[in-house]
Amino acid sequence: MTQGRLSKFSASLTAVLIAALSVTAVASAHTGEWAKFNYCPSTTAGVRKCLQAVTSGGEIVLGKKTVPIVHPVTLQGGFSAENEETGISTMFAATNGETLTKAAQAVPGGLLGIVPPEGSPPLVKALSAFFFENGLTGVNATLELAKPASEIQISQINLVSQEGVAMKLPVKVHLENPFLGKSCYIGSSTSPIIWNLTTGTTSPPAPNKPLAGFGGLLEFKEEAQIAQINGSKLVDNAWSAPSANGCGGILSFLVNPIINSQIGLPAAAGTNTSILNNTITIALAEQVNLH
Secondary structure, three states: OOHHHHHHHHHHHHHHHHHOOOOOOOOOOOOHHHHHHOOOOOOOOOOOEEEEEEEEEEEEEEOOEEEEOOOOEEEEEEEOOOOOOOOOEEEEOOOOOOOEOOOOEEOOOHHHOOOOOOOOOHHHHHHHHHHHOOOOOOOEEEEEEOOOHHHOEEOHHHHHHOOOOOEEEEEEEEEEEOOOEOOOEEOOOOOOEEEEEEOOEOOOOOOOOOOEOEOOEEEEEOOOOEEEEEEEEEEEOOOOEOOEEOOOHHHHHHHHHHHHHHHOOOEOOOOOEEEEEEEEEEEEHHHHHHO
């Protein structure tokens, strides 16, 4: 068997194993590994499986800004059985209202956008952070859902086979700083940023180059009733981003253009990148109900 065929066979086998999670269980409280699904709407009609995907690393490149993911972000809830024609499942919102948890990430250089040159001594980096990323000049970027959870699409087959779109995610970015007010966003419910994330290799327009994701390594827990995919890498560098809006409150007509100029917005497809390093955990809803 050739390497290519072996890889596809392995990915297909992984998908089958996830789909055929054991159906035997002993009733107990939501503790231990099962606590990951505390906010899964497992008793809701149409929910086939429960999901928790924790992004603990990676980065977002938005126009001229690169924001590393330092604080974990969790996508959680339930999802439907696969559509027989498309192979796509639809997401169901988490029961606590936080389908995508909000974790603020510091924007390097803060409000003024001053970042020390690459290779600068640690002291220079520390002083730059002190002066330009403090409570007044620092800027946090928080990823939020721009559409209802039902707009999120998942393909388990594409996730493990490293081909096609594994997850379609509509998002917006909340920029937070005392001078920007509470409503400074890039993207909105009417003009969302759409990520078509893949574990395969992207085909972006220039100047971006193809970027490789990774399907991760499968691990079974709780007597094969929970499937955990470790080291998954979801990527997309073919998306576009709209202009910022709502920045500066009543002075937004002055502040919005400044933010757009500094970040490079609107940012055309081929100038942005999302890299999400994940640990993905899945279990059948009926098993979650028993635990």
